[in-house]
Amino acid sequence: MRASLIQIAVEEGESVENRRVRVGALVREQAGADLVVLPELWTTGAFAYELFGTEAEPLEGPTYEAMAKAASDAGVWLHAGSIPERDPEGPLYNTSLVFSPSGELAAAYRKIHRFGFDKGEAVLMGAGSELVTVRLPETVIGLATCYDLRFPELFRGLVDAGAETLVLPAGWPERRRSHWTLLAQARAVENQSFVLACGTAGTHAGVPQAGHSIVVDPWGEVLAEAGAGEEILTVEFDPARVAVTRDQFPALKDRVLGLERPRRAG
Numbered sequence: 001m002r003a004s005l006i007q008i009a010v011e012e013g014e015s016v017e018n019r020r021v022r023v024g025a026l027v028r029e030q031a032g033a034d035l036v037v038l039p040e041l042w043t044t045g046a047f048a049y050e051l052f053g054t055e056a057e058p059l060e061g062p063t064y065e066a067m068a069k070a071a072s073d074a075g076v077w078l079h080a081g082s083i084p085e086r087d088p089e090g091p092l093y094n095t096s097l098v099f100s101p102s103g104e105l106a107a108a109y110r111k112i113h114r115f116g117f118d119k120g121e122a123v124l125m126g127a128g129s130e131l132v133t134v135r136l137p138e139t140v141i142g143l144a145t146c147y148d149l150r151f152p153e154l155f156r157g158l159v160d161a162g163a164e165t166l167v168l169p170a171g172w173p174e175r176r177r178s179h180w181t182l183l184a185q186a187r188a189v190e191n192q193s194f195v196l197a198c199g200t201a202g203t204h205a206g207v208p209q210a211g212h213s214i215v216v217d218p219w220g221e222v223l224a225e226a227g228a229g230e231e232i233l234t235v236e237f238d239p240a241r242v243a244v245t246r247d248q249f250p251a252l253k254d255r256v257l258g259l260e261r262p263r264r265a266g
């Protein structure tokens with residue numbers, strides 16, 4: 001299976017519309033790949049909080065239209081990263097879109113863990129509540145977004161729902177790049193799954209981005225890693241290695257579920 005992770009540079013000097021057109025062209029160039037992955041909130045930048053409201057789109061808005069067309073022109077499965085979604089009935093959401101090679105929407109995932117504690121995304125956007133997996137011809141992908149990477153129970157839920165390849169668009173800052181690499185490898189090892197994590201490059205809203213998109217195999221080995229700048233990271237991997245790893249080292253079968261809370265001594 002061939003995957004291309006498009007690590008876009010998100011910089012203030014470029015308009016959202018220009019970036020949308022540019023990204024569409026980059027997706028078309030990936031014809032022949034099985035799966036193409038884009039980063040989190042690449043239209044605005046994950047930290048450009050002041051743009052969330054002005055650039056928010058309905059689910060089937062301009063980014064949806066452009067990416068559906070790019071997926072069908074290229075004939076690829078496209079994880080189109082996430083958009084600031086305006087739900088007419090509710091708050092904004094950080095919503096990932098997955099398109100089939102014919103340009104149909106295969107899945108939408110609203111980010112469950114919002115970043116920012118008492119500001120930013122955490123107050124500007126609503127939280128999703130549903131785990132989402134998508135069956136591709138070669139593998140079942142499980143969806144998570146950026147800060148979700150810190151919450152292992154979400155990924156275990158995806159594995160329980162059948163995921164073998166965990167796909168994570170992100171806008172991860174350079175400041176915490178060591179966490180990014182470590183957590184991507186940890187999620188791969190503990191879930192005996194491939195991890196495809198696609199970040200952004202450049203600097204927006206004063207936050208330098210880590211880049212370093214990464215693909216990790218079910219044994220925790222890094223198959224490919226990007227540098228800091230805009231880059232397309234292409235990797236070939238064998239999804240059958242998930243079953244082989246889970247069979248030969250069946251740690252997932254040794255899970256003990258429903259542990260009781262410790263009793264207080266004294």
Ligand SMILES: NC(=O)CCC(=O)C(=O)O
Nearest residue numbers: 046115146147171173176
């Ligand atoms: N956009 C994000 O979710 C940022 C996450 C982050 O910076 C971190 O977890 O650290």
